Amino acid sequence: MRKDSKKDKLRADTLCVHGGNSEDDVTGAVNIPIYQAATFRQAEMGKFTFEYGRTGNPTRKALELLAADLENGVAGFAFSSGMSAISTVLLMFKAGDKILLSQDVYGGTFRIFDEIFSKFNLFYEIVDACNLDEVEKKFLKDKNIKAIIVESPANPLLRIVDIAGVSKIAKKYGSLCIVDNTFMSPYLQKPLDLGADISIHSATKYLGGHSDVLAGLVMVKDKSIADKILFLQNSIGAVLEPFDSWLLMRGIKTLALRMDRQVANTQYLAEFLRSLDSVEEVFYPGLKDNKGYELNKRQAKGAGAVVSFKISNRHNFNEFFKKLNIIAFAESLGGVESLICHPSTMTHASMPKAIRDLVGITDNLIRLSVGIENKEDLKDDIVQALEASVSK
Ligand SMILES: Cc1ncc(COP(=O)(O)O)c(C=O)c1O
Known part of the structure; x- marks a missing residue:
């Protein structure tokens, strides 16, 4: 795309292909090359x-x-x-500060607070971010709260948080609203437009999209926060290397196509799953009777591509996972291939059982990240694995 074109007018799917600096200035290559260099010759001092x-x-x-x-x-x-x-974003805060954590944040986020940052007196408190009154009460009670971290949909029960509502409360008390937008991707949801200050992604998931790169992205709304993160990024040095940066850009080009297909597949499977006797409950914000359905429709362009469900105890869970042929029993989500996991022993194992029980992450809960395969093949795979896993 020509350098002088107006990017702010472009729609999300076009931006995935042409956003940023999508061509090489030097050669005109339509993809930015991998500049595999650790240092750069300087023309003269300071230039x-x-x-x-x-x-x-x-x-x-x-x-x-x-x-x-x-x-x-x-x-x-x-x-x-x-x-x-x-971790880099959290280093903006200092000892004595407190961060509110939405009760169902990713287990790894909980773990760095509970086992690492707590050693440096960066405190945390759990809040049900779906309940705005509870959020406001926490801010009212404690002047040391400097930020709130939320996910919407929250993992693994796909509960929807009112991002604009939480951002408004955080702002009122001079704090920051940080959204982990991993489950939605920028194509479906834009937290900064909803009032959040910082949006974070495990780009390992939908942005990369092929389960072949580990990466993280941070987007910010405000120049003063951008300056702080830039300083921390350089000081700490947990940067993405050139090859992985290139892989991620390559993945992002097809983000819109993948998401459209994955969301459609998930809607289909969520509706199918709830028709099964073996399935006790289905959690997906694309289902009309899901508590977060209306709110999610207002703040996002789709319901995402993760569906969770509880299967009846008549099934042996391990057998169910073992019998799946197409869907891989694996950690992670967001790739073109469907992945299934057992949150209480995998993604949320680092969360104490008491908190897991409190938030409803029971042992019969299963999380399915739906890929781009044919939806009928995915359905057939689930049906045959359920049939083969009924306890004798
Ligand atoms: C919502 C969420 N945030 C953050 C992370 C951590 O990302 P990474 O595995 O790329 O370090 C994950 C990983 O599964 C996640 O699901």
Whole structure:
């Protein structure tokens, strides 16, 4: 796309292909090359575009500009994983500060607070972010709360958080609203437009889309926060390397296509699952009677591509996972291939059982990340595995 074109007029699917700095200035190559360089020759003292790979790299820069474009941020930052993105953002805070954590944040996010940042007196408190009154009460009670971290849909029960509502409360008390937008991707949801200050992604999931790269992205709305993150990114150094930056840009080009197909497949499977006797409950914000259905429709362009469900105890869970042929029993989500997992022993194992029970992550809960395969093949795979796993 020509350099002088107006990107702010482009729609999300076009931005996935042409956002950021999508062409190489030097050669005109329609893809940014992999600048596999750790340092850069400087023309003279203090005169350079890039200086040192940790501080900046042209391939990573192109990805970071694209990330900012995708969520209408002033800046984007790329990290070596979702967790390094989250950890770097948390280093903006200081000892004595407290962060509110939505009760069903990703287990790894809970773990860095509970076992690592707590050692440095960065405190946390759990809140049900779906309940705005409860959120406001927490802010009222404690002046040390400097931010709230939420996910919507929240993992693994796909509960919907009112991002605009939470952002408004955080702002009222001079705090930040940080959204982990991994489950939606920028194509379906743009937290900064809803009032959040920082949006974080495990780009390992939908943005990469092929389960072949570990990466994290941070997008911010405000220049002063961007300056802080830039400083921390360079100081800590958990940056995304050039090859992985390139892989991620390649993945993002097809984000809209993949998401459209994955969301449609998920809607189909969610409706099918709830028709089965073996399935006790289905959690998917695309189902009209789901509690978050209306809210999600207002704040996002789709209900995402993860569905969770509880299967009856008549089934042996391990047998069910073993009998699946197409759907892989594996951690992670968001790839073109369907993946299934057991949250209480996998993604949420690092969360204490008492909290798991409190939030409803029971042992018969299963989480399915739906890929781009043919939906009938996915359905058949689930049916045969259920049939083969009934306890004798
Ligand atoms: C919602 C969410 N946030 C953050 C992470 C951490 O990302 P990564 O595995 O890329 O470090 C994950 C990983 O599964 C996740 O699901």
